[in-house]
């Protein structure tokens with residue numbers, strides 16, 4: 297078995313992992329490794345379309361304080377405001393740094409970075425939409441990922457491509473490394489390290505209709521949970537209003553940012569009734585709920601469970617210049633020319649607000665007092681710092697992954713200089729080897745595909761946009777049964793090399809844990825806030841629930857604790873748009 301020694305190991309090569317690696321690579325004496333189960337530029341960051349938010353004020357007046365207010369209000373006041381302040385201040389320098397690295401942003405006629413409108417982003421504390429999203433057509437994430445990857449290659453970062461992270465090694469309460477499987481050979485490798493960053497992205501694959509890629513199975517989140525780290529605010533999962541009907545493939549909010557409209561089956565612009573000021577640019581939680589209500593009340597298109605997104609009036613030139621990939625997607629997947637016809641859409645599971653709790657330096661914290669676990673960091677969608685609170689605004693995830701990826705990298709560099717390489721325990725890969733061999737040798741009747749399908753359907757039915765006690769309780773018991781059946785899955789491929797069957801079985805295990813954490817936390821929170829909407833408790837309840845959930849795995853069961861919300865500038869108000 298190979299043992300590698302590094303100062304810092306980063307799991308994940310999306311925007312968060314790459315920017316952290318870039319910061320660490322500025323210290324040539326440090327040994328840094330990035331492990332990724334995907335080839336780095338295939339990470340989900342590369343699919344981000346609409347843009348990255350920063351108050352550059354290139355086209356109209358804007359301030360980071362306005363951005364911060366929108367972020368806090370958008371998150372239904374569950375946002376930690378010290379973190380949101382960092383997010384919105386540092387967004388500006390982050391975007392300029394990307395520009396200086398060579399990212400080809402779309403430009404204004406004078407050559408400045410162009411900016412467009414996005415949901416929930418306003419001027420003067422809610423007055424009207426503001427142009428804040430910086431973008432490169434509808435391929436912003438692709439450009440970010442390519443730019444950061446090139447910089448990392450230039451700085452000689454060590455990449456371990458197609459290494460699948462399977463366990464975190466903790467020794468006496470501090471980080472000592474990770475266990476990973478080299479996909480090509482099927483061999484386990486141990487990486488001994490002073491510090492580890494988890495940057496494994498989201499877990500939208502717990503749902504059936506989702507914008508998330510096949511690989512978004514929450515590996516880092518689940519492994520941290522299994523190793524005793526709590527998960528924060530798992531009940532908050534965002535549905536994006538415009539997924540392609542039945543497929544869930546995302547159509548960026550920038551389609552509405554550029555002027556597109558949502559229409560119900562009667563041709564009515566229904567958002568006028570739900571959000572008279574921001575209309576189709578209200579936050580996503582609000583629009584997704586409105587869409588479900590329209591459909592439920594019989595105003596879907598032709599009595600079906602979808603609505604229409606109309607961009608015809610934007611004209612072909614604007615669409616070709618600003619939304620070229622969308623034009624292509626809609627033609628390919630729906631067979632519709634959106635310059636001439638309307639597009640059938642439905643809300644799609646999109647973004648995890650919850651995850652591994654961290655402080656504003658990216659250090660993973662293990663309790664309500666924010667006690668850090670020495671050497672362990674998390675950033676990006678797998679982390680919860682919490683800048684998004686109960687609901688994330690569009691364009692704020694790209695900011696989050698870059699700002700906090702960067703801060704994590706900087707703090708890790710300090711940590712490495714102050715600490716020695718910890719000793720490894722005996723057989724650090726023992727538990728992983730046992731689980732791999734259990735799966736390879738199991739002859740049970742269940743298949744991974746079937747269980748995953750049932751899991752996704754359960755989550756879609758009971759833990760989606762609307763939730764209530766009975767549904768959540770039945771979801772929890774269904775998940776319990778699925779976990780039992782998971783013990784009896786058998787694989788078709790029992791070989792070593794490129795055994796994706798084995799890795800998908802591992803991923804299903806993570807999805808099951810995460811789905812259970814989501815449902816348990818949702819059942820526990822008896823109020824409605826942000827993306828967590830309880831039909832049986834339809835009001836926000838600040839007196840009892842203005843607090844973060846921390847969910848722990850204890851002796852086979854689950855236990856909830858709470859952490860206060862950090863409020864600095866903006867007191868909770870009623871949320872109107």
Ligand SMILES: Cc1cc2nc3c(=O)[nH]c(=O)nc-3n(C[C@H](O)[C@H](O)[C@H](O)COP(=O)(O)OP(=O)(O)OC[C@H]3O[C@@H](n4cnc5c(N)ncnc54)[C@H](O)[C@@H]3O)c2cc1C
Pocket residue numbers: 307308309310311312313331332333334335336339340341342343344345346347348436437459460461462495496497498507508509515516546548646647675676677678690691692693694695697
């Ligand atoms: C279709 C789509 C469009 C979006 N558009 C926007 C947008 O316009 N603006 C915006 O702000 N946000 C957008 N988002 C959200 C945003 O893109 C993501 O939240 C963000 O990119 C996540 O970045 P990340 O670095 O945390 O993880 P990712 O980019 O998802 O990368 C995760 C990395 O972890 C690695 N990994 C995972 N598990 C393992 C394992 N077990 N072993 C080894 N490696 C592992 C993967 O290989 C990958 O490299 C969009 C999301 C989607 C799905």
